[in-house]
Amino acid sequence: MRKRYLLVSDFDQTLSFDDTGHKLSEALGIGGFGETVHGLSQLNLVQEGAELAYLLRHDPEYRRVRREHLATIGGQIRLKRNIARLVQLLASGIEGMHFDFYVVSAAPEEVVHAALRGLVPPDHVIATRFDYEPSGEIAAVTRVPAGYGKVMAVDELRLALGIPGERVVYVGDGTSDLHVMLHVNRIDGLTIAASESRSITQIARRTVISDDALSVLIPILEELCGHTPLQIRELFERHGMQIQEWDRVRTDWLTISDRDDVAETAGTTG
Secondary structure: OOEEEEEEEOOOOOOEOOOHHHHHHHHHOOOOHHHHHHHHHHHOOOOOOOHHHHHHHHOOOOOOOEHHHHHHHHHHOOEOEOHHHHHHHHHHOOOOEEEEEEEEEEEEHHHHHHHOOOOOOHHHEEEEEEEEOOOOEEEEEEEOOOOHHHHHHHHHHHHHHOOOHHHEEEEEOOHHHHHHHHHHHHOOOEEEEOOOOHHHHOOOOEEOOOOEHHHHHHHHHHHOOOOOHHHHHHHHHHOOOOOOOOOOOOOOOOOOOOHHHHHHHHHOOO
16 A cells, blocks of 8 residues: 655746746736736735736736737746656655645646646646636636645645645745745645745755756655665666766855944944
8 A cells, every 4th residue: 555645836936947927028028027026015915926817817018918828828938857757756656655746836727737738637737717708808816826825725635635734745936835835844744945045945844956856856755755865866767867966055044243233233222
């Protein structure tokens, strides 16, 4: 009998190199997407990560986007290597374990479906969903798995599959993943950061940086299976792959001030 696990991955800059909002904005000839997102976050108008959905529904410049435009952008997204191999190994390549692999993303589902076509089944993708007018214009936003929405999506999957919290793995890259990572940590699951952003590496139990999707297997094999580096290398080689470089780096984040500066600051407060 295999133990059953749930692995949930973000999409933008976790399975891909691109950010959907930036990619779509470039295609539309709209500049300043990052500044627009920052402004929305300062106003607390939408959940963090749901800014693109808000713009597509309400901003005049983005309102001209149609369903087919989203699918086209999805086909242009640059993906990390070996996503198909990752799904295969998670399903049957680790002795005694089976992983149900799902993607939960605030990107429009047309984008994610097009990008992952042939790699991840559409029913294993939970992404932002729109209703459309007959003209193709976006009429309403019916689902946005961002912020606490990702927490709900992961819990719904876990309960539907009957998987306990300690067998949940979540992989993400940015601040929109903070709520779900805190939740997965709380239920004793494994959280993996796919970027060096300080806000997320301080919360994730492990951090892995690579341009290959298979890299997430390293913390899974170490933390859940208790594999040694030698056993991990042997497993990769059995499946026709070789780990060429594997650098372990411990990062200390420091802010250091001169003692005189600290004393001066203390003397001017109060």
